[in-house]
Amino acid sequence: MELPRTTTTAPLGRRAFAARGLGALAGLTAAVALTSVTAAPAARAKGQAGAAAQGNWRFCTKCYVMFFWGFSDDGHCAAGGAHTQAGYNFVLPHDVPETGNAQANWRFCSKCYGLFFFGYPSGGWCPTGGSHYAAGYNFVIPHDVAETPSAQAYWRFCTTCYVMFFWGYPEKGRCPNGNGHNAAGFNFVIPHT
Numbered sequence: 182m183e184l185p186r187t188t189t190t191a192p193l194g195r196r197a198f199a200a201r202g203l204g205a206l207a208g209l210t211a212a213v214a215l216t217s218v219t220a221a222p223a224a225r226a227k228g229q230a231g232a233a234a235q236g237n238w239r240f241c242t243k244c245y246v247m248f249f250w251g252f253s254d255d256g257h258c259a260a261g262g263a264h265t266q267a268g269y270n271f272v273l274p275h276d277v278p279e280t281g282n283a284q285a286n287w288r289f290c291s292k293c294y295g296l297f298f299f300g301y302p303s304g305g306w307c308p309t310g311g312s313h314y315a316a317g318y319n320f321v322i323p324h325d326v327a328e329t330p331s332a333q334a335y336w337r338f339c340t341t342c343y344v345m346f347f348w349g350y351p352e353k354g355r356c357p358n359g360n361g362h363n364a365a366g367f368n369f370v371i372p373h374t
């Protein structure tokens with residue numbers, strides 16, 4: 182069965198990005214205008230920041246990475262073939278300020294469709310060969326906050342291939358070197374619907 186897909190929020194969409202930028206700007210102008218007549222600008226600003234997020238990110242049951250499921254194909258899995266999605270529909274905040282509990286520089290790889298950390302000089306190790314290739318939004322991922330019914334913990338950075346992978350199972354998925362991923366750093370807690 183062909184499942185419905187959306188391409189309007191594709192991370193490669195430059196036009197979509199520009200439109201979102203304009204929307205945020207328009208919202209900001211409105212908020213500034215409202216500030217003069219209301220006493221709650223902070224609440225409004227928070228709501229706008231929450232709106233900058235992209236859905237259709239999924240867990241891959243074969244390699245355990247977080248990958249983008251919004252295209253007609255499902256990228257390239259380190260376990261062979263395309264990724265296979267299951268579970269929650271994750272919604273990743275992007276282009277918002279980095280904080281003590283949210284790390285920036287997480288990007289979509291246009292070669293394997295995985296979410297990987299682009300904050301080091303090297304772009305990690307892509308299952309298609311070479312480094313991951315960053316495109317689209319700059320995702321800012323929450324970490325070391327409480328897990329809730331709408332945010333899942335135990336997502337981690339892999340020091341070998343630089344992807345975001347789910348660490349909550351005894352098995353640690355599949356890295357391009359054929360072994361499991363190797364976790365380090367923050368305990369990411371990722372929002373989902």
Ligand SMILES: [Zn+2]
Nearest residue numbers: 241244258264
């Ligand atoms: Zn996979």
Ligand SMILES: [Zn+2]
Nearest residue numbers: 290293307313
């Ligand atoms: Zn890649």
Ligand SMILES: [Zn+2]
Nearest residue numbers: 339342356362
């Ligand atoms: Zn890995």
